[in-house]
Amino acid sequence: MxxxxxxxxxxxxxxxxxxxxxxxxxxxxxxxxxxxxxxxxxxxxxxxxxxxxxxxxxxxxxxxxxxxxxxxxWNVFDPRVIRWRLLSADRQRQIHSLTELRLAVEPVAARNAASRAASVDRVALLYHATQLENAGVEADLERLHHNDVAFHRLLLAASGNELFLALSELVAEVLPVTGHLVHDTIPEQQTAPPRHLHTIAAQAIVDGDATAAEQAMRELLVEVQEQMDLAYQRRSDS
Missing domain, CATH: 1.10.10.10 (Winged helix-like DNA-binding domain superfamily/Winged helix DNA-binding domain)
Structure with missing residues (x-):
């Protein structure tokens, strides 16, 4: 070894x-x-x-x-610390904290991307969003996670804010965990939720509509937060 x-x-x-x-x-x-x-x-x-x-x-x-x-x-922003916390009994609190952080950052990142992103990044965001929305219910889970992570990492990079970009590894750690949690606990809902809002946000960024991009990303993350709460409620009831 x-x-x-x-x-x-x-x-x-x-x-x-x-x-x-x-x-x-x-x-x-x-x-x-x-x-x-x-x-x-x-x-x-x-x-x-x-x-x-x-x-x-x-x-x-x-x-x-x-x-x-x-x-x-602790340096709670270190990706390895995040990974360990997501593997621990403290996972629910870590997911909740990370979702709140994303809710504070990603809507602003989307707003910035609508005015700052390069053309190639706008197209790539729309591509990953479309891949998520068009995937069927029986879509490969890992493929969904790949596009979900790619979308959100690119969004932070396209914001033009180096501090937002520094959070991309953090987001990459949590997205597959939340995706599996929803898929395993709330099977009647689509995985990588909510797919259509990714497309709405991406299209707004392509169109340069900062207000619509910010609003769509905020709605997306609020829905994610609600699904996390529902998933843990179901687990506690079972």
Whole structure:
């Protein structure tokens, strides 16, 4: 097994354990504890711990050890932290937080794209939106996710705002998770919801109609939020 693969496995294992609070905030470890647990070299473990420290999940201090930090100090925008939270028992809260963030950002991104996007990006947005809308109920789920992720990543890039663009990896992490949740829990509704609003938003961007683009994207995300609430309500009732 390659060294990078070993390091990645250690990183995922410790990171997920911290996110799930199997290692509670304030708990202090020694590196030797994890060297034994994972049966890895000190060098591999040190590299993994440095990554976790950069995410603010842990603090490493000489003569103190490795201290697990509270959630309030985590770099919650790191895609790996998001991935671990989506895999944890805290998934519902993470999805809710990410959807609220998207609701604050993506309508403005759509508005900006209507006036700033290059012609090729406008066409690409409409293409991905059309692929979503025209897919049948029995469409391949992974293909839907591909077009959904491509649409939203391109929307953030086409906004012309570098801070919005920096959120594209975050969006790419959450979309397949929410898509599977809706597909598995609310089978009577189309996956990659709501498909038609993607097309309305994309067409408004093509037409340069900033107000319509913003409105369609806001409606889209409100509907996504409502479907998430319904999905979790059904799960709690079952």
């Amino acid at each position: 390659a060294r990078n693969t070993i390091q990645s496995g250690v990183l995922d294992s410790i990171g997920l354990s911290i996110v799930e609070q199997r290692y509670p905030p304030g708990h202090v470890f020694r590196s030797e504890d994890w060297e034994t647990e994972f049966d890895v070299s000190r060098t591999v473990l040190r590299e993994a711990l440095k990554v976790l420290e950069s995410m603010r999940l842990i603090s490493m201090r000489r003569k103190v050890g490795i201290t697990v930090l509270p959630e309030t100090q």
